[in-house]
Amino acid sequence: MKTLIKNGYMVEQGNVLNQVDVWIEEGVIKGLGHFSNENLSFDQVIDANQGLITPGLVDVHVHFREPGFEYKETIQTGSASAAKGGFTTVCAMPNLKPVPDNEETLNLINEKIAKDSTIKILQYASITKDLNSEELVDFESLKKANAFAFTNDGVGVQTAGTMYLAMKEAARLDMAIVAHTEDESLLFGGVMHEGEVSKKLGLPGIMSATESSQIARDVLLAKETGVHYHVCHVSTKESVEVIRQAKKNGIRVTCEVCPHHLIMTDNDITEDHGNFKMNPPLRANDDQQALIEGLLDGTIDCIATDHAPHCCKEKNQSMLESPFGIIGSETAFQLMYTHFVETNRFTLEQVVDWMTLAPSRIFNLDCGTLSIGRAADIAIFDLEHEVTIEDKFVSKSSNTPFIGQRVKGETLYTLVDGKLAWQKGE
Incomplete structure (x- = not known):
């Protein structure tokens, strides 16, 4: 044709x-x-x-919820949502039920992707069994089953020894470790960024150190092992500085930032509502500025959505009860273009690169460019x-603070x- x-x-x-x-x-x-x-x-x-006309957008961080949570999203609706946003290749996280922590489960998910997806989906495998144990998965068999990379996104790896051994095995196989960085011992029940707004709303806060301290741990482990270590959804100025210094020291680290952390801060949280609850949370103004500067100076490599659908009943309540996460596939390019290109803060070329070629380059993907023969x-x-962004999405869910x-x-x-x-x- x-x-x-x-x-x-x-x-x-x-x-x-x-x-x-x-x-x-x-x-x-x-x-x-x-x-x-x-x-x-x-x-x-x-x-x-x-x-x-651009290369199809590339998103290395989405949650499509199937199997296990099909009432929130499915491979079919998630892929259609991504396509509506201009994405042609996405990488799906493993916080599913069952978790793709073995070859059989990963094969079944990939078969479902081949049957139902309208775009190209690359499936992550988990780092540990069932995401929350100390027992590592069989990295080699999961690589053979076409795992894109290894991550425990959503919970993070709490034990340094476990992360070190995982990095050693991933490095041996030339695979990436992709990290949701969150020291759970520093959470203290937090639901939003710790600051004046959390105090005003009477909600427990999440310290910046919850994220940045685990990144600091991990970059040192990455130095020891030589693994490609990729940090998910960077949100704090301290995290940006740790990653910047790690890159200067020659450590093989890359990272991503989400549109919502670039566009909004905790000052934009006007009420205690679940649509403002995401992990990591919306941070302070100086964190936002550090993220923007990090993109511009190359510390931050690419933009990813962290598309995280939840049903209305789950999100239409206090942040104390609501799950973390917002959707992003259908609105990411629109928001980046409007808030940054239209205001002359980023060039159009930069935004297109961060959403196409950059994620492809850091993960050696055969996409993200318009070239003859590709x-x-x-x-x-x-x-x-x-x-106007309306409450009418292809996604099964509509949990986003950007409606209107x-x-x-x-x-x-x-x-x-x-x-x-x-x-x-x-």
Whole structure:
């Protein structure tokens, strides 16, 4: 099948090409240039209508909840939600039931992904059995079963010795350890950032050291083992500084930041409601500024959503009872474009890179770029028209504090291997 995308423009690796056409054939990019007026016959023509054509977005941190929690999300609804946001490759976390801590379970999940997903999903395996034990998984068999990387995201690894042994085994297999960093002994029942707002709302706070102290532990272990150590959802200025220094010291560490931590702070929490509860929590203004500076100076490598759906009943209550997490797949690009490109804080090229090529590069993924001969994983965005984020999501869940915001950057089309995975209005 031959497809032509016409009347769009492309931003990639610092280059802006106006009115570029994309020629797709048999699922791969055949040409980039101007083909509309040539004597060529296409089976399908997509009019980008002056929209932005980018590589399909890449998200290394999502929760699709299947198996075990299908009332929150499924592989089908999660992948459709990601496609609506312009994502074509995502990496799904293992806090499932059963946990993919063995080859059989991981194979079953991958079979379900192959059957139900509209995009490319790479599945994480856990570091320890059932996420909360001291017993390490069989890393080698899980690698053979196509585990993307190893993580205990959602709980973190509490024992340094366990993390050290996990890093040694992952390094031996040239696999990444991806860490949710949280010292549970420092939590003290906290539900939001510890500060003036938590005191005002009468809610127990979460110290910044809960996150940064475990990162400090882990980077030293990463130095000892030589593993690729990736930090999830960095949120504090202390964490940024630890990672910055680790990189200067030659330690193999990478990290991600989420749009909500870049855009909001604890000062934006106006009431005790579950939609403001996420882990790590919304931090203070100086933390937010450190995250922005960390992206700009290369300390922070990429942007990830931490898409974490929960049902309305769970989230429509006090933060004391509500679970942690907000959705993000459908709104991430819109929020980043509106809050940072439109305000001239980041360039469009930077945002596209942080959401496509950068995550692909740090995990050696074959995606995140528009090049002849590569898979036609493509997103097209409308940067001109403003829309309101409404409580109408493709995701099964709607737990986000961004409902009601006016944004630009709505997804018009998402293609995976040249096939439409999302089309506005369909």
